[in-house]
Amino acid sequence: MKAKILLVEDNEQNRYLATFLLEKHGFTVIHAPDGPTGLDLAGRERFDLILLDIHLPRMDGHAVARALRSNPALAAVPIVAVTSYVMAGDREKILAAGCDGYLEKPINPETFVAEIESFLRTPGKAGAP
Ligand code: MN
Numbered sequence: 001m002k003a004k005i006l007l008v009e010d011n012e013q014n015r016y017l018a019t020f021l022l023e024k025h026g027f028t029v030i031h032a033p034d035g036p037t038g039l040d041l042a043g044r045e046r047f048d049l050i051l052l053d054i055h056l057p058r059m060d061g062h063a064v065a066r067a068l069r070s071n072p073a074l075a076a077v078p079i080v081a082v083t084s085y086v087m088a089g090d091r092e093k094i095l096a097a098g099c100d101g102y103l104e105k106p107i108n109p110e111t112f113v114a115e116i117e118s119f120l121r122t123p124g125k126a127g128a129p
Helices: 013-024 035-044 062-068 092-095 112-119
Strands: 004-008 028-032 048-054 077-085 101-104
Touching: 004 013, 004 035, 013 028, 013 112, 028 035, 035 048, 035 062, 048 062, 048 112, 062 077, 062 092, 077 092, 077 112, 092 101, 101 112
Parallel strands: 004 028, 004 048, 048 077, 077 101
Antiparallel strands: none
């Protein structure tokens, strides 16, 4: 059975593209438009991976990642940040918040699903440099 993914994303176009690509490959995608909704869903349903936009209304992705990581039940669920703002220090900030890694926007349809699958094969932080 293919993985179930929580997509926390406020941008309609990114949401559409990520969902389209993942569903085409057999994944189940559940969408949350903001952090609080994502946290609520993550607390109630079981997900194999959480895709987390960093630039979100109400609560940014770093705060969402920290809140997700404060729940021991979610400790083994990979969190992958999606952001267009990867500058010096951002990678460290994303990893320090509890994410396992990140993908840069714009989403590349050629590599997106393979990158998600690589995070599913190596859950947790064991592989982080
Ligand atoms: Mn956004």
